[in-house]
Amino acid sequence: MKKGIMNNTRPLICKIVDKWEECDDTFGFVLELPIKIQKAKPGQFIMLWIPGVDEYPVGIAGIKNGFIEIGVAKMGVGTSAMIDKQKGDFVGIRGFFGKPFKPPKNVNHLLIGGGFGMTPLKLLTSSLINFEEMQRVHIFEGARSKNKLMYLEWLENLENQEEIFFHVSTDDGSYGYKGFPTVDLEKFLQNNKTPSVIYAAGPERMMKVIFDLGKKYSNVIDMQMSLADRYIRCGFGLCAGCVVDPTGWRICTDGPIFNTEQLEQITDFGNFRRTETGAKEKI
Amino acid sequence: MSLETNLGDIKLKNPLILASGILGASYSSLQRMYDAGMGAVVTKSIGKNPRSGSPNPTIFALVEIKSIVSSVGLANPGYKTFKEDLVKLTEKQTPAIVSIFGETKEDIGEIIEGLNDLPLLAFELNLGYSKENPKTVQEKVGIIKQITNKPLWVKLTPDECNVIKIAEAAVNCGCNALVAINKVKAMVIDIKTKQPVLGAKKGGISGSVLKPIGVRCVYDLYEHFGDKIPIIGVGGISKGEDVIEYLLAGASAVQIGSAVGVAYPENMVRFIQMGIRKYLREQNIENLDEIIGGAFK
Ligand SMILES: Cc1cc2nc3c(=O)[nH]c(=O)nc-3n(C[C@H](O)[C@H](O)[C@H](O)COP(=O)(O)OP(=O)(O)OC[C@H]3O[C@@H](n4cnc5c(N)ncnc54)[C@H](O)[C@@H]3O)c2cc1C
Ligand SMILES: Cc1cc2nc3c(=O)[nH]c(=O)nc-3n(C[C@H](O)[C@H](O)[C@H](O)COP(=O)(O)O)c2cc1C
Numbered sequence: 001m002k003k004g005i006m007n008n009t010r011p012l013i014c015k016i017v018d019k020w021e022e023c024d025d026t027f028g029f030v031l032e033l034p035i036k037i038q039k040a041k042p043g044q045f046i047m048l049w050i051p052g053v054d055e056y057p058v059g060i061a062g063i064k065n066g067f068i069e070i071g072v073a074k075m076g077v078g079t080s081a082m083i084d085k086q087k088g089d090f091v092g093i094r095g096f097f098g099k100p101f102k103p104p105k106n107v108n109h110l111l112i113g114g115g116f117g118m119t120p121l122k123l124l125t126s127s128l129i130n131f132e133e134m135q136r137v138h139i140f141e142g143a144r145s146k147n148k149l150m151y152l153e154w155l156e157n158l159e160n161q162e163e164i165f166f167h168v169s170t171d172d173g174s175y176g177y178k179g180f181p182t183v184d185l186e187k188f189l190q191n192n193k194t195p196s197v198i199y200a201a202g203p204e205r206m207m208k209v210i211f212d213l214g215k216k217y218s219n220v221i222d223m224q225m226s227l228a229d230r231y232i233r234c235g236f237g238l239c240a241g242c243v244v245d246p247t248g249w250r251i252c253t254d255g256p257i258f259n260t261e262q263l264e265q266i267t268d269f270g271n272f273r274r275t276e277t278g279a280k281e282k283i
Numbered sequence: 284m285s286l287e288t289n290l291g292d293i294k295l296k297n298p299l300i301l302a303s304g305i306l307g308a309s310y311s312s313l314q315r316m317y318d319a320g321m322g323a324v325v326t327k328s329i330g331k332n333p334r335s336g337s338p339n340p341t342i343f344a345l346v347e348i349k350s351i352v353s354s355v356g357l358a359n360p361g362y363k364t365f366k367e368d369l370v371k372l373t374e375k376q377t378p379a380i381v382s383i384f385g386e387t388k389e390d391i392g393e394i395i396e397g398l399n400d401l402p403l404l405a406f407e408l409n410l411g412y413s414k415e416n417p418k419t420v421q422e423k424v425g426i427i428k429q430i431t432n433k434p435l436w437v438k439l440t441p442d443e444c445n446v447i448k449i450a451e452a453a454v455n456c457g458c459n460a461l462v463a464i465n466k467v468k469a470m471v472i473d474i475k476t477k478q479p480v481l482g483a484k485k486g487g488i489s490g491s492v493l494k495p496i497g498v499r500c501v502y503d504l505y506e507h508f509g510d511k512i513p514i515i516g517v518g519g520i521s522k523g524e525d526v527i528e529y530l531l532a533g534a535s536a537v538q539i540g541s542a543v544g545v546a547y548p549e550n551m552v553r554f555i556q557m558g559i560r561k562y563l564r565e566q567n568i569e570n571l572d573e574i575i576g577g578a579f580k
Contacts, residue, residue, distance in 0.1 A: 007346045008344050008346060009344050009345060010343050010344070010345060010352075010471060010480055011340070011343070011473065011480060013473065013475045013476065045338075045339070049480070050338055051473065052409060052476075054338060054477045054482070055339035055482070057341040058341060090475060090476055092473065092476075092480075093286040094343060095341075102534070103334045118452070137409070161532065171491060201335075202338055233339065233341050233355070233358075234342035234343070234353075234544070235297070236344065236544065236545070236546070237306075237344055237544055237545055237546055237548070238305055238306070238351065238541065238544025238545075239304070239305070239306075239308065239342055239544070240305075240306040240309065240310050240312040241343075241358075242309070243308055243309045243312045245309060245310070245311045246311050247311060247315075248309070248311035248312040248314060248315030248316075250311075250312070253545075253546045254551035274308065275335075276335040276336060276358055277329070277333040277334060277335055277336075277358055277359060277360045277361070277364075278308045278309070278358065278359055278365070279333060279360035279361075279364045280361040280364075280367075
């Protein structure tokens with residue numbers, strides 16, 4: 001294996017070196033990579049292998065000096081098995097897969113998400129902070145209630161820095177604005193006319209709402225969205241189980257991040273996905 | 284110079300066919316591969332009922348030997364649901380072959396009947412997954428030929444101990460082309476966690492390691508059948524030279540799987556075609572007929 005590069009090959013076995021409860025039913029993990037890998041780009045994902053149980057895609061929340069941070073939200077057997085793991089246990093990863101977010105220079109960066117969608121947005125935030133031509137970064141996070149908000153403390157601490165703004169909302173009003181994060185986003189777009197790019201990651205139905213909203217504002221020059229509501233099998237574009245119609249693009253290699261121009265062409269966006277069998281179902 | 288090739292009555296604009304199970308899950312990915320320059324496309328294997336397939340991991344690469352280990356467990360939506368994709372695909376006149384599998388001849392008959400009204404190029408019978416012998420093959424091929432006038436290709440697996448006997452049974456019952464080969468049995472065990480990596484534990488291997496095995500199988504078939512039946516070579520093709528090698532062994536066309544399962548499949552198809560053209564130019568060959576079975580001359 002070449003130094004510094006993660007090859008697409010069998011799962012690379014990593015040791016869990018840190019684990020914490022991020023919020024309700026969601027845990028953060030740091031994995032120690034057996035080789036020194038330089039970096040992953042925000043928006044890319046890995047296939048996480050819980051030996052003997054399951055393998056599934058998870059986003060990358062952070063990467064530094066041979067350590068990778070992920071966040072796992074409890075869904076079913078596979079994610080529960082990861083949450084049951086402890087420091088010192090081993091899991092496998094394959095990756096890094098997918099096309100990343102591509103932030104342009106000299107714009108407002110508007111990040112909006114919820115649930116495990118916050119993991120790629122965390123890495124994107126970290127990288128925007130180091131981005132030379134960084135303009136303002138606005139992060140809109142939404143969740144059902146306060147105990148479902150990921151990275152709350154981290155984001156609130158960031159807000160003390162200049163040019164970073166954190167807008168938080170909950171459906172039940174237990175923290176921040178009461179309502180959907182899209183309400184805050186729309187208010188922002190109404191009052192702010194500088195060129196902006198929206199980056200979204202979360203449930204696809206929510207992203208469709210954001211997409212339709214963004215199209216109404218001419219200062220939104222691009223929208224980049226992570227389509228993660230799809231079953232992923234191989235992760236590197238071979239099986240095409242995650243394909244979207246009618247373009248034939250694969251979420252795992254042509255995505256998961258798609259821009260406005262691409263999203264316009266994907267009629268499945270916000271409407272349909274394929275299940276494990278390959279049958280289409282309504283999202 | 285022409286890349287056209289014939290498989291019995293079927294004429295293809297070039298000898299490259301997308302292999303079953305790779306990028307074959309939806310009409311849109313199949314269409315994409317045809318638009319990328321494939322001569323025809325084969326769907327993933329479709330059965331009677333929907334199947335979720337094996338638990339993940341189902342597919343991963345072994346980069347050091349440019350190969351893929353997999354066990355998808357025939358995940359498919361069932362022929363009734365998949366028909367919607369096939370309608371969309373054939374509306375555009377895309378030359379499509381539907382790969383089918385079935386435990387019994389009754390299941391197979393039902394699938395063929397259900398899809399027979401579509402303007403498909405051919406059916407491909409995947410024999411790779413149930414224990415076959417010449418008798419079961421005869422029954423399956425027989426029932427398909429009773430129901431449909433469409434060409435039938437039979438795909439062989441090298442794991443069967445007597446490939447020639449199986450092939451003979453298929454040819455005697457009227458199959459129109461032989462496809463060789465499917466994956467070879469394989470598995471990988473992680474030594475740190477002491478676990479088989481595939482969710483299904485056991486699977487098969489495809490990609491570069493398969494090429495000499497596939498070439499040998501095609502050579503054996505051509506030696507046995509000669510021009511009696513067209514052969515389609517599959518296994519480990521990732522460049523123009525590999526295609527030429529299969530043609531020399533006796534294949535009239537080839538299928539490509541693992542090599543196009545990459546980030547930019549369009550580039551891969553172009554690269555393979557360029558390699559074929561380069562060879563033909565250098566060897567002063569006008570059309571592919573001149574080299575098919577060339578290793579026997
Ligand atoms: C690109 C991408 C990035 C993701 N990032 C994260 C992340 O950072 N953190 C996180 O917690 N989750 C993430 N997910 C979702 C995560 O993969 C699923 O929650 C997980 O697979 C559920 O597995 P399970 O066995 O616990 O649940 P199951 O009970 O098996 O399934 C629950 C739900 O998860 C979906 N699912 C199951 N297997 C897969 C699979 N192989 N691929 C995609 N969806 C699947 C099912 O369709 C179902 O809707 C991401 C998904 C994608 C596609
Ligand atoms: C992930 C995967 C799934 C496959 N699924 C099928 C299938 O459904 N039906 C079939 O006949 N062959 C299937 N195959 C076998 C291929 O069609 C082909 O015969 C084999 O991979 C060798 O060709 P290659 O080396 O070019 O990949 C599959 C192969 C792979 C890697």
